[in-house]
């Protein structure tokens with residue numbers, strides 16, 4: 001029988017892990033958290049599958065028709081109740097509203113979800129509660145509403161401070177709104193992260209540098225930054241095929257990434273994961289717990305869940321999701337992870353972070369055969385100066401940083 005890795009293909013596994021990281025499902029213990037905050041804790045991810053308009057590059061699950069938003073929120077609450085005993089961990093340490101565009105939620109809808117969560121789950125003291133927001137939604141009124149709810153961290157989808165880039169990507173906000181939303185958000189929230197995209201066709205080095213400088217001037221304590229990727233069946237792919245948009249230039253993206261790492265680390269940010277940079281005390285607890293392999297429950301269409309042994313994913317279709325929940329059914333599929341799946345995910349997520357692959361942990365979690373496999377395949381990568389070892393912990397070198405996913409795939413165990 002083929003292993004799940006072979007069935008899915010290495011590329012798909014890499015993509016899945018990246019999506020889980022980027023959509024902030026869970027993450028790694030480290031000294032920028034108060035000790036013990038992540039021990040034994042679990043997370044809750046709520047997917048809000050609605051957007052005002054479709055960004056040209058996006059292949060996440062969302063609908064631009066908001067007609068069923070109220071009904072869907074009702075069904076999210078039902079799913080929360082039906083699955084309340086699924087997590088074995090005693091308490092929820094982080095709650096993450098991702099999407100889609102969670103900032104489209106109205107006060108009553110958010111309140112309805114929080115009431116259901118607090119009635120049915122044990123929530124830790126001082127949980128991290130993040131909401132992804134788009135700049136055009138962040139009016140003074142919306143920010144007040146979010147501040148009055150339980151939200152204590154905002155992740156703002158800025159992507160760029162330049163009109164040309166925003167138009168090319170078909171973002172719903174303009175450059176002025178990008179700036180204004182952060183300035184306004186700062187008077188309500190201290191814990192703010194922004195997303196920036198590099199490697200956009202036509203984006204000069206100067207424009208990218210200016211994007212980073214503006215972010216620094218605005219004083220945000222956390223930045224997540226991703227290379228623009230051309231996903232199959234997106235508008236971006238079609239425009240590039242028809243010659244309407246220039247293809248993505250990998251060399252330009254690599255240069256943008258190097259500038260990003262250099263500038264942010266010089267300015268007090270720690271590069272704690274391939275796409276994530278935080279000032280001390282501002283790392284995302286939610287993502288960190290994911291990289292640590294903590295369990296999480298994903299609620300809503302397209303949401304993934306993980307219990308330490310299996311991964312589940314809900315159907316990516318709003319009407320079918322609603323229909324199933326109306327009949328008290330959770331429309332989901334399950335994949336039980338083999339030992340090699342878990343090892344591959346461990347290697348991939350750890351090499352993307354500053355925490356690295358710990359040899360002792362590889363032996364303890366996966367056994368001596370996996371340790372020997374890792375050491376054997378690591379040798380040529382060490383020779384090429386792509387991987388380095390210090391005190392039994394392997395990290396990607398600066399030379400290998402932009403290639404981390406490929407390096408991790410070279411170390412995978414394919415049965």
Ligand code: SF4
Nearest residue numbers: 051054055058099100
């Ligand atoms: S707002 Fe986010 S989820 Fe919605 S289409 Fe744009 S990138 Fe995709």
